[in-house]
Amino acid sequence: HFLVCYLINRKKMSLKSERRGIHVDQSELLCKKGCGYYGNPAWQGFCSKCWREEYHKARQKQIQEDWELAERLQREEEEAFASSQTSQGAQSLTFSKFEEKKTNEKTRKVTTVKKFFSASSRVGSKKAEIQEAKAPSPSINRQTSIETDRVSKEFIEFLKTFHKTGQEIYKQTKMFLEAMHYKRNLSTTWDSSCVQNNYKNLTKKKKKRKRMPPERVEKIMDQIEKYIMTRLYKYVFCPETTDDEKKDLAVQKRIRALHWVTPQMLCVPVNEEIPEVSDMVVKAITDIIEMDSKRVPRDKLACITKCSKHIFNAIKITKDEPASADDFLPTLIYIVLKGNPPRLQSNIQYITRFCNPSRLMSGEDGYYFTNLCCAVTFIEKLDAQSLNLSQEDFDRYMSGQTSPRKQESENWSPDACLGVKQMYKNLDLLSQLNERQERIMNEAKKLEKDLIDWTDGIAKKVQDIVEKCPLEIKPPNQSLAAIDSENVENDKLPPPLQPQVYAG
Amino acid sequence: ASFLTKKLNIGGKRVNLAIWDTAGQERFHALGPIYYRDSNGAILVYDITDEDSFQKVKNWVKELRKMLGNEICLCIVGNKIDLEKERHVSIQEAESYAESVGAKHYHTSAKQNKGIEELFLDLCKRMIETAQVDERAKGNGSSQPGAARRGVQIIDDEPQVQSSGGGCCSSG
Structure with a gap:
């Protein structure tokens, strides 16, 4: 009978929410338990406190019963299917799949539900709600x-x-x-x-x-x-008692709104046109996204470190020299913007709260983690000035009126695949090269001509000068020549000193 | 590289330095506190051929003293002394300024690996002294004075130290 009341409850809920869309009654927003606080549909209409109480109370009891229940339900379901449609192959379904199916086929079952409607009053609806909340838990558990x-x-x-x-x-x-x-x-x-x-x-x-x-x-x-x-x-991790989830969503929204930021605006020293570099960038993004799937704080840190190493490699390949923090931080910001890692704030909070502090305070992991915190803070506070844009441009990009990327890529259709884009780019480059080649050839020819002209000119000039002042060889000066002839006196000089060896 | 650890032995004490590079661009200035909180020392580097970089060092000193008080050991470093001929910041001005803010001044050339070993050793000694004074002041109350802190911080306001910056530390 759980199946029945569960379904009925689902139906009721959906009806309710439909009605809510048109007309919102104040009493419906309050906590179901009547504690005076507002409830939340995500908590089955309870306020956070009552919901937690209900949830945990039920949980202890429920965990044991869940499996028996699941089996029983499956058996019932199988029977029901066997009677209505014979070849559904429901036997092999696990409980969680069965859950999915149930929601999908809800419409079909409405008739069945109606039949059992009277029976639902027997079981309190509250329990059904708990059951619903618990429903996906067995598989996760x-x-x-x-x-x-x-x-x-x-x-x-x-x-x-x-x-x-x-x-x-x-x-x-x-x-x-x-x-x-x-x-x-x-x-x-x-x-x-x-x-x-x-x-x-x-x-x-x-x-x-x-x-x-x-x-x-x-x-x-x-x-x-x-x-x-x-x-x-x-x-x-991301507990209900904190507003981590809200922050996660805020960051995610913020990053989505900043989708137009280009590497040039951030002065990212990474050239993604080099295939090796874009490879590194992809790896870095994968690493930072993977962080969310790890459970141990240290493993999460390891993901950040791995991501950072890939970034360093990308910078090194592009710039051909080891990177400094001046290069690293902008690139990390770019990677975070590009990757939009899930539950970023929750992960950062979780690491800060539960990682062994000695690891976080010193060591390489701590350094990269701090950089990630910086990147997130930067993204949150980012404004026109920090991207070297005018306030008007920034506002226009933020509101989605224009995109800086569009202006650049108008030459080819936006939906062209990466290879085609690359080809266009290469063609563009080639034509540019061609142009330059021609220019160089022209210049070279001009230079050649200039050189010839120049030698001719010089030869002519020399000729002119020679003609203007012809070279006349005068007879040698007598007095100068006499120096050599007076060598006779040298014989009278003492002989040059000879090196002497003294014994002892 | 932007992160390095270095093990030193000073007066029989084993010291593990964690040296962090921070992004120096103006647009990241606001992120400074995330980097330098819990650090024991800061090395502020300016380019002796660039008056502007010295002014930026002054800003950093003001901020660090304001945020961290006297617990942090400050080193002001005039780099590129191999370009002495093009010097634009006078030695006297720099040294008297350093003294006035309780910092020490050093002259280095990262390119020629001059003065860097001395800088780090001296900073290390001063940080240990500060930590010990701190410990004494706090008495036996807290069991871990400087142990949980991070180590040295490099705040680098010099336009282009990348090419030489890595060499100085790894060769030392």
Whole structure:
């Protein structure tokens, strides 16, 4: 019967929202629980606080029941299908697919629903709502739990190499996790400080004991971070208690609005026409987007670092010299604008809150992370001045009236594929080259002529001068010639000094 | 490169320097605080042949002193002393200015690798001293005075140090 009331509820909801579009009643906006605050359709009409209460209360109970329920539902569904349409092949559907199907085929089932309508009053609608909210969770739960299990196993394997110390670490982390589970509803800042304290304590303890080398402590901390954060990720990433999600959307919108920014405006020292460079740019964008899919803060940082390395390579190939921060930051901004990575603010917040602080404060990862923060801040605050544009131009581009790109690419149709565009560009370049070649040939010919003229001119000039003042050879001066003839006196001079060797 | 770490041994103490390059363009000036918060020292480089770059260093000094107080060790560095003939910033002016703001002045040539080793060693010693004074002042209250801080910061206002900047640190 869950199926039934679920469907009915869906129907009711959709009807409601339709009506809401025309006429909004104040009472409908308030929290369903009647606490006086406004509700939100995303929270099934509850306010954030009541919704969280409902959600968590239901969750504990629901998780166990979910699977039984799923199986039962599937069986029922199969039977229903078997009776109505025989060859639907619904047997192989998993629960989540079944969910999808259910929404798709809602219209078809309306008749079935109507039949069962009377039965719906038996079960409270509230539970159905919870059921609806829970509906997609089994599949997600299963996915995450697979990963959690894998990480847990790895963690235990890793700790086994430390024998007794490992056991202790495991006990501590386990205790910490349990504590976190109980206090899950508290604020995120509190969570964050908890995790940070935990890191600090564990590091200190390990340093005291046995004087472990710092590299080893770091390795253990990395593993602990991985274990804890994989398990807590679900609850602490982009939590409902903060406005991370709102910020995410704001940044995303902002980046979309800035789609017209060209590399030239940012003075990006990267020439994407070089295939190797554009390859690097694509890789960098892929890396920064991939960050969202990682769960451990350190893995997210690694994505940023990988992205940065690709950027450095791109700059190096373009400029043929190692890049400085003056080149790097604009390029990173460009990459972020081009990639528009999902949930950027949430990821930054998550890393800031839950990464091992020693990693974030020093080290390469920290540097690149800081640069990313700078890039995001720059994008948020960006104005006409920072792009070297006039305010009017900036406003026009922002409102979408004109686009700087359009003016450049009018020569070819905008929907031409990349290869064709490249070809046009190359043709353009070739014709330019041709022009230059001709110019050079002309210049060369002119130069040749000039040279010939010049030699002729000089020869003529010389001729003229020679004619004007003909060379006359006068008889040699007698007194000068006498110098050589007086050499006779040399015989009277003493002989030149000879080098002498003194013994001793 | 724009990021480097360097391990030094000063008076038997192991020091790990994290040297950050920051983007110097005017349009990124507002992002400065994100880079330099939690740093122990800053190296402000100007070009001795470029009076304008020295003025920019003065702006940076003002900002850093305002935001971070006396906790940060400032180094003002006149680079390109290989172009002494084209000098536009007088040595006396630069040194007296540095003294007036509690910074130290250095002369370097990144191209010829002159004065850079000394600059970093000296800065390191001064940062350790500052950290120790800090520690004493705070007493036993806080357990980790300078440990969590980031290291050196390079704020580079010199137009083109890229070609030579990398060489100076890696060869040292």
